[in-house]
Amino acid sequence: MAEEGKVTFPMARGADEKPTHEELEDGSRLMLDFTKLQKVAATESQVVPVVAQDVDTGEVYVIAYANELAVRTTLETKKASFWSTSRNELWIKGKTSGNYMDLVEIRINCEQNSLLYLVKGPKDNGTCHTTHDSSKKNRSGCYYRKITDAGALEFLPEKK
Amino acid sequence: MAEEGKVTFPMARGADEKPTHEELEDGSRLMLDFTKLQKVAATESQVVPVVAQDVDTGEVYVIAYANELAVRTTLETKKASFWSTSRNELWIKGKTSGNYMDLVEIRINCEQNSLLYLVKGPKDNGTCHTTHDSSKKNRSGCYYRKITDAGALEFLPEKK
Structure with a gap:
C-alpha cells in the first residue's frame, strides 16, 4: 500500500534527455533540470541568484543570475540586468x-548571497519570452504553470 | 569626471574576508558573496533555486535551493522544504x-530550472532567522535591507 501522501511521479528529466524548447516551455510534463546550478558554476561565473518581482503586483517574474557587472549595470541604467550563464x-x-x-x-537577503530586484515590468507586454497560446502576447512572467498533485504541469489562466 | 550614474562603490566581500554573522545580517555594509553558487555546486548537490513567496501578501521570503528529495518532501508534507547546501x-x-x-x-518557470513555492508564513512570527532590533521578533522575510545609491544597506521599516 502506498504511504499516505507519498509522491511517486518522476520529477527530473533524464541525464541524456534533451527536451525541445516546446516540450520544456509549453508542455505539461514535469522535467526539472536539477543540474542547472552545476552548469552555472561550471562557467566559472561568480554569480548570485536574483529574483525579479513586480513592485506593484508582487508577481515573481523570473529567477536569474547576476555577477558584479550585472548589478552595477542595473544600478547605473535602472534596467534589470543579469549575467547570462548560457551565453x-x-x-x-x-x-x-x-x-x-x-x-x-x-534588496539583499540576510546572508548577502542573493538579490531581489523590485521592478516595473513593461506596460504593454510581459517579461517572459514565451507567449500565451490564445492572445500570442508574451506571458507576464515565467511562473505560468503549477505542479499538480499528480505531477503534471497545469497552465494558470492568462491574467487580465 | 565620473561618468554619469557610474556605480563606483565596492560590492563584493574580499576573497579572504570572513564577515561575522552580525556584520552580514545586521550591518549596513554591502558585501555580496558572489562565490555562493560555486560553493553550492562544489557540494555536488543537484539543486535548483527556489523562491518562497507569501501567497497573500506577495512578500518574497527567501531564495534557497531544493533537490529532488526536498521537492518531494514539500509536496508530501505541505511544508516548504529545501536542501541545505551548507549542512x-x-x-x-x-x-x-x-x-x-x-x-x-x-510553480515552475518556462525552462524548468527553478521553482516558486507559494506559501503561508507562520501567523505569529516571521520566516527569517534574524530578528528586529526593536521588537526582537523574527523578521517576516530575508529581504529587509535595500542597497542605497551610495552602496550602503538601508534597513526597511518593520512591518505592522
Whole structure:
C-alpha cells in the first residue's frame, strides 16, 4: 500500500534527455533540470541568484543570475540586468525585445548571497519570452504553470 | 569626471574576508558573496533555486535551493522544504524553530530550472532567522535591507 501522501511521479528529466524548447516551455510534463546550478558554476561565473518581482503586483517574474557587472549595470541604467550563464555575457533584460524591467529598488537577503530586484515590468507586454497560446502576447512572467498533485504541469489562466 | 550614474562603490566581500554573522545580517555594509553558487555546486548537490513567496501578501521570503528529495518532501508534507547546501541535508523550514511555511502551490518557470513555492508564513512570527532590533521578533522575510545609491544597506521599516 502506498504511504499516505507519498509522491511517486518522476520529477527530473533524464541525464541524456534533451527536451525541445516546446516540450520544456509549453508542455505539461514535469522535467526539472536539477543540474542547472552545476552548469552555472561550471562557467566559472561568480554569480548570485536574483529574483525579479513586480513592485506593484508582487508577481515573481523570473529567477536569474547576476555577477558584479550585472548589478552595477542595473544600478547605473535602472534596467534589470543579469549575467547570462548560457551565453556567458551581460544580459540587459529587454535590450533585444524592448520588454525592459525598470528598476525601483534592489534588496539583499540576510546572508548577502542573493538579490531581489523590485521592478516595473513593461506596460504593454510581459517579461517572459514565451507567449500565451490564445492572445500570442508574451506571458507576464515565467511562473505560468503549477505542479499538480499528480505531477503534471497545469497552465494558470492568462491574467487580465 | 565620473561618468554619469557610474556605480563606483565596492560590492563584493574580499576573497579572504570572513564577515561575522552580525556584520552580514545586521550591518549596513554591502558585501555580496558572489562565490555562493560555486560553493553550492562544489557540494555536488543537484539543486535548483527556489523562491518562497507569501501567497497573500506577495512578500518574497527567501531564495534557497531544493533537490529532488526536498521537492518531494514539500509536496508530501505541505511544508516548504529545501536542501541545505551548507549542512548538506534536508531542511524542512521551521522544523527547529516552529516557523513553518505551509505550502499552497509549487510553480515552475518556462525552462524548468527553478521553482516558486507559494506559501503561508507562520501567523505569529516571521520566516527569517534574524530578528528586529526593536521588537526582537523574527523578521517576516530575508529581504529587509535595500542597497542605497551610495552602496550602503538601508534597513526597511518593520512591518505592522
